[in-house]
Each structure stands twice: as structure tokens, then as C-alpha cells.
Amino acid sequence: MNFNRRHLLQTTGASALLAAIGQRAFAQASIETATIVTGFAAGGTSDNICRRLAQKLGGDYARTAVVENRTGAGGQIAVTYVKGKPADGTTILQTPTSILTIYPHIYKKLPYDPMVDLTPVSIGCIFDFGFAVGPSVPASVKTVPEFLAWAKANPAGANFGSPAAGSTPHFIGALLGKQGGVELKHAGYRGTQPAMLDLLGGNISAVSGPIGDITQHLPSGKVRILGVSGAKRNRFAPDVPTFGEQGIKDMAHSEWFAFFLPAKASPELVARLNASMKTALAQKDVIDGLGTFGLEAMSSTPAELTELLKKDTAKWGPIVKEVGFTAEG
Structure with a gap:
């Protein structure tokens, strides 16, 4: 199946039926409090979608959601925390x-098996990544190739931060460096916001992270998105x-x-x-709210999410091998 924005925004017959019967069949919520767990700090994109969904799930899926x-x-x-919780929906x-x-490609041993320890429910949104520079990079640097040339000439500034070691933006930064013939030293943070503060x-010198985590800092005048x-x-x-x-090949992620x-x-x-989330993600205030963080709201069936995980797991294997990054499991 070809996963793209248009496809995932469309509602299949099965999910349409679930959405139609959701409010009626599940009106009596038996869950007192549902907790949405994110592995990233408050204030970032991950936290933002959690809080907006919590507002909508409270009173529908559960009496309250936090x-x-x-x-x-x-x-x-x-992930490990949720893996160990009861599968009762709380x-x-x-x-x-x-x-x-x-x-799974960078850790010899993970404390969880993505395909065994979790039950897919729905996609929540899709987003792109930005590569931004800050005040330590000269204003004359306006493109990614120019940054890579500057980094090669200034080894002390040849670095970038990302939300986490082994994350997609980490690999994006590493791949950019490889294409530019310069080793960009990586610093992993607990989310993009701490990286943006640095x-x-x-x-x-630079940050590779979700576009919405970067655009909110543009009014300061100290941050420039290069690509x-x-x-x-x-x-x-x-x-x-x-x-x-900008002439950088095979970098659409x-x-x-x-x-x-x-x-x-x-x-x-x-x-x-799934029905409650589908309803919430289709509401205008959620769509607009996520948009302020550079997130494009969408939902999927559990089966579509399962297939996406399999497809992306296969995609990233060769990329990880090319970059050569491994981590202690």
C-alpha cells in the first residue's frame, strides 16, 4: 500500500463505519482516566498533539484524559513503560x-519489540523536518550546501543537535554531512526544544528537527531554516x-x-x-492547532499503521548501514 497524505486522509469503509457508530456504541465510557504517554518534553510537537487529543478523548473515550x-x-x-501496563485502555x-x-537497526538489544509489545491504533499526524542554523553561523550562510562548506572550513562549528540519538532528524543531519563530505558531530537531546535553546x-551550530519545533523560534530573528x-x-x-x-539527492523524509x-x-x-481519535483528528480546532506546530493531522486504521511500520522498518535498514551509526542497547 502506498502511504501518502491523500490516502491517509481518506476514510476507508471500515473506519467510516467505526466513526459512525463510535459515539453511539461507546457512549458509556467505562474508563475513568486515560493517560497518554509521550517520551518527549513538554512544549514540543509530540507533547502538543498529546494534549490536544487528551482534550477530545476526555468525556468520550474516557471520563478524563491526561x-x-x-x-x-x-x-x-x-515505550517500555507502556509495554508493561495492562492492556485495559487506560x-x-x-x-x-x-x-x-x-x-531495531541501531540497538543490539531493545527493551521492547515494536511488533510484539504494542497494539497499533492510529496515526495522528505527519510532519517534515527542517535543518536550521543559529547565531554562531554567519548570516551569509543561506543554504544547506553553504552550511556544509562553512562547516568543512570551520571544524569547530561542524556540529548539529537533534531530538534524540538514532532519531530520523539525527540521520538526516548525518546524511547531509556525508553528502557534503564533512563529518558533522551530533548532539542528542531529550526533545527538540532543549536543542533549540542551545x-x-x-x-x-545547527539543529535538525520537526519543522514546527523550529518555526516557532523564527520570530526571535536568531534562527534560519536552510532546508x-x-x-x-x-x-x-x-x-x-x-x-x-538544493541538489541533495535521496533526502525526502x-x-x-x-x-x-x-x-x-x-x-x-x-x-x-480508533473511532474516538478519528473523530478528534477531523475537528477543525485540532487541525488548526496542530498546524501551528507544523503538524498535518490525519488518522488511519490499525491495519494501515501496522503496514506502515513494516514498510518503514525495511526502508531504514540500508540507511542506518550507510551512516554506520550504532548505539549501546
Whole structure:
């Protein structure tokens, strides 16, 4: 199946039926409190979608819904925590898919098996990545190739930060360096916002991260986005050229935030949560709210999310091998 924005925005017959019966069949919520767990810090894109969904799920899927930020280990702590919770619908994982599709290639041993320990529910949104520079990089540097040339001539500034070691933006930065013939030293953070603070403070030269985490800092005048990772220009940063437009080949990468329950969640419970999420993600205030963070709201069936995980896991294997990055498991 070809996963793209248009396809995932369309509702299949089965999911349309679930959405139609969702409010009626599941009106009596038996869950007192549902907790949406994210592995990244408050204030970032991951936290934002969790909080907006929590507002909508409360009173529908559960009587109340709250968000819990369990940061650390590049998102592994959150996944491991949810893996160990009962599959009763009270604990929901929200995670970027890279933690499930890239990490198996870079860690010899993970504390979870993405295809065994979690039950896919729905995609929540899709987003592109931006590559931005801060005040430590001369204003004359306006493109990614110019930054790579500057970094080669200034080894002390040949570095970048990302939300986590082994994440998609980490690999984007590493691949950019390889294409430019310069080794960019990487610094992994607990989310993009801490990296952006170091960028603004001049402690690192660049940040590779979700576009929305970067655009919110543009009003400061200290941050410049040099390129975006999508196959086409991002509607949230329409004046910024893609990597491909700048002559950088094979660098079209987008990512999804998705929602999961612990393994062995019942089909009825999965259908119930999927229907509630589908309804929430179609509401204008959610779409507009996510848009302020550079996120394009969308939903999927559990089967579509499962297929996406398999497809992306296969895609990232050769890329990880090319970059040569491994991590201690």
C-alpha cells in the first residue's frame, strides 16, 4: 500500500463505519482516566498533539484524559513503560514512528519489540523536518550546501543537535554531512526544544528537527531554516527550499506520530479508541492547532499503521548501514 497524505486522509469503509457508530456504541465510557504517554518534553510537537487529543478523548473515550511526559533514552523509556501496563485502555502510547522502525537497526538489544509489545491504533499526524542554523553561523550562510562548506572550513562549528540519538532528524543531519563530505558531530537531546535553546545560545551550530519545533523560534530573528526534508515544500515554511531543490539527492523524509495500546488489547477496545481519535483528528480546532506546530493531522486504521511500520522498518535498514551509526542497547 502506498502511504501518502491523500490516502491517509481518506476514510476507508471500515473506519467510516467505526466513526459512525463510535459515539453511539461507546457512549458509556467505562474508563475513568486515560493517560497518554509521550517520551518527549513538554512544549514540543509530540507533547502538543498529546494534549490536544487528551482534550477530545476526555468525556468520550474516557471520563478524563491526561498527558504524562516520560522522557529519556530517546523515547525508549516511554515505550517500555507502556509495554508493561495492562492492556485495559487506560494507558496510551504516542510516539514518533522512528523509535519503532529505526531503533531495531541501531540497538543490539531493545527493551521492547515494536511488533510484539504494542497494539497499533492510529496515526495522528505527519510532519517534515527542517535543518536550521543559529547565531554562531554567519548570516551569509543561506543554504544547506553553504552550511556544509562553512562547516568543512570551520571544524569547530561542524556540529548539529537533534531530538534524540538514532532519531530520523539525527540521520538526516548525518546524511547531509556525508553528502557534503564533512563529518558533522551530533548532539542528542531529550526533545527538540532543549536543542533549540542551545542553538539560540550559540552552543551548537545547527539543529535538525520537526519543522514546527523550529518555526516557532523564527520570530526571535536568531534562527534560519536552510532546508526542509519533504518531497515538496512544506506548507508551514513555504519559502524554504527542500533538500532536493538544493541538489541533495535521496533526502525526502517525513515522519508520523502514532498511537498505540499495550500488546493484546482487545479488538473492541482498539476500535473504540480508533473511532474516538478519528473523530478528534477531523475537528477543525485540532487541525488548526496542530498546524501551528507544523503538524498535518490525519488518522488511519490499525491495519494501515501496522503496514506502515513494516514498510518503514525495511526502508531504514540500508540507511542506518550507510551512516554506520550504532548505539549501546
